[in-house]
Amino acid sequence: MCAEEVGFVEKYDLLGCIQCGRCTGGCPVAMRTPLNVRTFMYFTQNEERLEELSENPDIWDCTTCFTCAARCPKGLEPLEVLIGLRSLQIEEGKIQPTVRDALESIFKDGNPWGSPRAKRMDWAEGLDVKILEPEAEETTDILLFICCTDAYDTRVQKVAQALIKVLNAAGVDYGLIGDDESCCGAEVRRMGEEGLFEMCDEENVELFNSYNVNRIVTVSPHCYNSFKKEYHELKHPIFHYTELVAELLEDGKLELEKEITKVVTYHDPCYLGKQNDIYDEPRYIITRIPGIDFREFDRCRERSLCCEGGGGKMWVESESTEERLAEARVMDAKEMGAEIIAVSCPFCLLTLEDATKVKGIDEEMRVIDILELLAEAL
Amino acid sequence: MKDIFVLAEHRRGELREISMEMLTGAAKLGGTVIAVLLGKDVDEFAEKLAGFADKVLYINDDMFENYNSEAYQKALSALIKEHGPGLVMVGNTAQGVDMAPALAVELEAPMVTDITALEMDGDKPKPTRQYYGGKLDAHMAMKDADLYILTIREATFPAEEPSKSGEVVKVDNPVSEEITYRKFLEYVEPEIGDVDITQSTLLVGVGRGIREDKNLPVAEELAEALGADLAASRAVVDAGWLPSDRQVGISGKTVKPKLYLAIGISGAFQHVTGMKGAEVIVAINKDPDAPIFGIADYGIVDDLFKVVPKLVEKIQELKG
Amino acid sequence: MNMVVCVKRVPDTAESEVHIDGSGKDIDKSRLSFGINECDNYAVEEAIQIKEKLEGNVTVISLGGKDSDEVIRMALAKGGDDAIRLEDDAFAGSDAFAIAKALAATVKDLEYDIVFTGALTDDDGFTAVGVTLAELLGVPHATYVKDVEVLEDGKKAKVGRELEGGLMEYLEIELPCVLGIQTGINEPRYASFKGIKQAAKKEIVLKSAADLGLDASDVGEAGSWAAMEQFTPPVVGEMAEIFEGEPEETAAKLGDVLKEKGLV
Numbered sequence: 001m002c003a004e005e006v007g008f009v010e011k012y013d014l015l016g017c018i019q020c021g022r023c024t025g026g027c028p029v030a031m032r033t034p035l036n037v038r039t040f041m042y043f044t045q046n047e048e049r050l051e052e053l054s055e056n057p058d059i060w061d062c063t064t065c066f067t068c069a070a071r072c073p074k075g076l077e078p079l080e081v082l083i084g085l086r087s088l089q090i091e092e093g094k095i096q097p098t099v100r101d102a103l104e105s106i107f108k109d110g111n112p113w114g115s116p117r118a119k120r121m122d123w124a125e126g127l128d129v130k131i132l133e134p135e136a137e138e139t140t141d142i143l144l145f146i147c148c149t150d151a152y153d154t155r156v157q158k159v160a161q162a163l164i165k166v167l168n169a170a171g172v173d174y175g176l177i178g179d180d181e182s183c184c185g186a187e188v189r190r191m192g193e194e195g196l197f198e199m200c201d202e203e204n205v206e207l208f209n210s211y212n213v214n215r216i217v218t219v220s221p222h223c224y225n226s227f228k229k230e231y232h233e234l235k236h237p238i239f240h241y242t243e244l245v246a247e248l249l250e251d252g253k254l255e256l257e258k259e260i261t262k263v264v265t266y267h268d269p270c271y272l273g274k275q276n277d278i279y280d281e282p283r284y285i286i287t288r289i290p291g292i293d294f295r296e297f298d299r300c301r302e303r304s305l306c307c308e309g310g311g312g313k314m315w316v317e318s319e320s321t322e323e324r325l326a327e328a329r330v331m332d333a334k335e336m337g338a339e340i341i342a343v344s345c346p347f348c349l350l351t352l353e354d355a356t357k358v359k360g361i362d363e364e365m366r367v368i369d370i371l372e373l374l375a376e377a378l
Numbered sequence: 379m380k381d382i383f384v385l386a387e388h389r390r391g392e393l394r395e396i397s398m399e400m401l402t403g404a405a406k407l408g409g410t411v412i413a414v415l416l417g418k419d420v421d422e423f424a425e426k427l428a429g430f431a432d433k434v435l436y437i438n439d440d441m442f443e444n445y446n447s448e449a450y451q452k453a454l455s456a457l458i459k460e461h462g463p464g465l466v467m468v469g470n471t472a473q474g475v476d477m478a479p480a481l482a483v484e485l486e487a488p489m490v491t492d493i494t495a496l497e498m499d500g501d502k503p504k505p506t507r508q509y510y511g512g513k514l515d516a517h518m519a520m521k522d523a524d525l526y527i528l529t530i531r532e533a534t535f536p537a538e539e540p541s542k543s544g545e546v547v548k549v550d551n552p553v554s555e556e557i558t559y560r561k562f563l564e565y566v567e568p569e570i571g572d573v574d575i576t577q578s579t580l581l582v583g584v585g586r587g588i589r590e591d592k593n594l595p596v597a598e599e600l601a602e603a604l605g606a607d608l609a610a611s612r613a614v615v616d617a618g619w620l621p622s623d624r625q626v627g628i629s630g631k632t633v634k635p636k637l638y639l640a641i642g643i644s645g646a647f648q649h650v651t652g653m654k655g656a657e658v659i660v661a662i663n664k665d666p667d668a669p670i671f672g673i674a675d676y677g678i679v680d681d682l683f684k685v686v687p688k689l690v691e692k693i694q695e696l697k698g
Numbered sequence: 699m700n701m702v703v704c705v706k707r708v709p710d711t712a713e714s715e716v717h718i719d720g721s722g723k724d725i726d727k728s729r730l731s732f733g734i735n736e737c738d739n740y741a742v743e744e745a746i747q748i749k750e751k752l753e754g755n756v757t758v759i760s761l762g763g764k765d766s767d768e769v770i771r772m773a774l775a776k777g778g779d780d781a782i783r784l785e786d787d788a789f790a791g792s793d794a795f796a797i798a799k800a801l802a803a804t805v806k807d808l809e810y811d812i813v814f815t816g817a818l819t820d821d822d823g824f825t826a827v828g829v830t831l832a833e834l835l836g837v838p839h840a841t842y843v844k845d846v847e848v849l850e851d852g853k854k855a856k857v858g859r860e861l862e863g864g865l866m867e868y869l870e871i872e873l874p875c876v877l878g879i880q881t882g883i884n885e886p887r888y889a890s891f892k893g894i895k896q897a898a899k900k901e902i903v904l905k906s907a908a909d910l911g912l913d914a915s916d917v918g919e920a921g922s923w924a925a926m927e928q929f930t931p932p933v934v935g936e937m938a939e940i941f942e943g944e945p946e947e948t949a950a951k952l953g954d955v956l957k958e959k960g961l962v
Contacts, residue, residue: 093887195891480833488923568864677938692953
């Protein structure tokens with residue numbers, strides 16, 4: 001634990017930046033906040049300015065959508081510089097009380113929502129689910145990782161419940177962790193709390209590796225991304241539920257009996273789409289439902305407009321009062337004639353649904369997870 | 379049974395209700411009840427207390443013009459040593475808890491705080507108090523001693539009508555030295571914002587269950603639909619989601635609206651004390667064991683985020 | 699300014715169900731999370747803020763088992779300098795008096811200007827340790843403190859106590875003193891995981907009852923003013939009339955009742 005402190009310049013390869021501006025040029029939040037990640041790439045080269053830069057509230061506007069990194073011709077990751085600056089604030093303890101509370105809650109109760117661990121399985125009351133035993137002799141095909149937001153948020157609990165309905169209908173052999181399930185730490189890292197993220201990584205890897213399963217399937221793309229790309233020494237392969245469900249449909253394990261004659265569009269989550277190239281499976285699922293009139297956003301796939309749910313935004317208010325990206329997004333959906341925006345991420349679900357309420361179109365526009373749509377068609 | 383001392387409490391020209399409550403409770407225990415009053419120009423209070431006590435001992439002195447726990451402790455200590463009561467009752471109030479434990483140490487008198495129920499075993503109290511924010515009652519066994527001290531929670535003993543005519547005795551201040559190490563400076567009133575909730579007829583009380591200030595609109599909608607004002611528990615005010623003048627409870631306001639609709643409030647004593655006088659109390663809380671259901675008239679055990687929006691709809695429907 | 703902060707590790711019962719265990723003298727803690735007592739968290743922040751303003755030393759003390767180290771380390775990570783933990787089987791069953799005696803025995807040998815405690819705890823809520831401690835140490839005190847300002851010479855402090863109704867009582871108190879801190883006095887900072895791990899390198903001095911010169915009659919139940927005999931669920935008055943059903947139904951029933959009563 002005694003690694004030499006690596007400076008910003010070296011850690012983020014700042015001297016490789018040619019200041020071309022493609023990062024800021026593609027940054028979705030630059031549309032509504034003063035955040036200019038390109039200037040941060042430049043000024044952080046001066047170690048003496050780091051403290052001052054870390055106190056700039058703009059760094060908390062970043063949603064970590066990854067557009068800047070995807071566009072950078074030098075393969076740099078500007079968002080990581082912002083996360084690095086957040087770390088400096090974290091180590092000083094100078095963060096917004098809402099961020100503090102979320103992090104303390106993860107440390108104490110394994111979820112960022114301030115809810116007791118003992119209530120983590122309340123969403124599954126009355127449902128037929130199996131809880132896995134560590135070191136079991138029998139192999140269970142899938143370890144299903146639920147996600148704190150699905151477990152505790154009353155709106156998103158419906159998604160977890162829909163997932164169970166779908167998996168049970170398809171006769172999938174899966175099991176859950178139960179009350180011992182703890183936060184994946186994806187947002188912890190993005191809020192700059194490296195130390196706490198390492199704890200999540202270590203503890204979760206030890207727990208997951210103790211299960212006798214073939215693979216791990218997550219509900220949230222954020223959990224998926226962290227397990228797949230950031231965790232160390234995980235034994236099992238990681239999948240997102242859209243991959244699993246697409247497979248079930250292909251194999252004919254699900255009977256879609258009911259028609260849903262609605263105009264549906266799909267919002268690609270940053271963490272599933274542009275960060276992990278999973279675009280086709282969700283579309284496959286939606287278009288397999290009889291009756292669906294599927295339409296694409298103009299900004300779809302890699303160009304999908306970030307909903308502003310990630311990067312700690314669930315706990316950090318922006319100073320900007322300009323229209324939120326989610327609000328623009330739902331109005332785009334309305335303009336194209338969509339009645340349903342299908343999502344596959346709990347944060348997208350919450351931010352887009354909130355946006356429909358703010359815009360007053362929540363009566364005519366539903367925001368639901370693909371699983372909820374699918375469950376209705378069963 | 380030995381005599382019982384009851385320390386009367388007053389502030390800024392008002393005799394506080396807890397004084398009469400404790401006297402009423404003490405009167406039922408069997409011993410001679412002696413009210414002890416320290417102040418400056420408190421003759422009127424002494425007369426009033428005489429309606430509730432067998433005897434009133436009071437001191438008029440500049441030293442007691444404003445509350446000072448050190449002065450109170452010294453005076454009480456002297457009076458107790460002189461008169462030899464077996465039990466001393468003090469209010470479990472900001473004044474009381476600031477003094478009683480120190481007195482207990484000085485006089486080697488076992489003390490239990492925040493009593494919510496009391497039985498006597500001869501001269502020995504068998505008090506009940508609460509743990510875990512009111513979720514459990516705890517029955518305490520006190521050590522044997524010649525003198526006991528108890529701090530009594532407000533509203534534990536209901537105050538009744540005065541029925542005694544106690545002897546009023548003015549005594550000299552036994553404390554001769556001025557207290558220099560703790561001096562009263564001034565009182566500062568809390569700021570009143572745009573709404574004085576003590577005057578509101580309808581209140582929606584918001585507690586921790588609201589989770590974050592982002593969710594306040596849920597409560598605001600309900601308040602608007604009802605035509606009510608918003609009130610808050612301490613947790614909500616500490617977090618800065620609502621201003622302190624909306625706080626209901628021991629360290630906030632006491633309100634007596636026609637309706638107090640508590641959402642996401644557990645009902646810990648400190649809050650309840652401020653709103654239990656409401657005519658109709660309704661509670662919405664996920665936790666079936668929340669103490670608030672014990673004082674509410676009507677309740678819904680469910681997630682407020684699920685129920686409140688439906689309630690708003692229903693109210694709008696009823697209002698037409 | 700030399701300061702001492704007394705902290706306690708308590709179960710988080712605010713939103714959890716509390717169940718009495720088999721003995722009737724304790725609760726089932728197996729499914730509860732633990733953390734620092736809420737008032738103590740504010741007390742730690744207050745001490746650290748004063749240290750940042752006036753320079754000085756903050757000693758963190760906790761009476762508890764090894765698990766309390768977690769809470770101590772968090773306080774050290776926030777800026778505490780050194781720590782003492784009081785551990786002894788004999789402390790079991792201690793009430794505020796016995797706890798205060800152990801704290802007094804520890805503190806009396808330290809150089810201190812202010813001793814901070816939380817005004818009350820989330821578990822037993824005795825609201826007495828701070829004031830008891832002050833009397834044992836022979837220093838002035840104030841509790842329910844919501845404002846602290848150390849005055850110029852460092853020999854006095856202007857202290858605001860929060861009374862019923864939110865009224866503030868300001869007093870001037872000579873140092874050294876004991877202050878019982880109430881919630882809301884400040885905004886506690888965050889202690890990062892790395893910071894806590896760094897703090898783990900600091901030694902936490904352990905002291906037993908014997909180390910403190912306390913004998914059997916000073917500690918535990920024997921040293922307490924009262925023993926907790928038995929927990930029972932609270933007796934509630936008339937229980938509320940609870941509406942049953944789906945949110946739509948219960949909301950409708952409630953709405954009707956409110957209308958009936960002329961409240962809508």
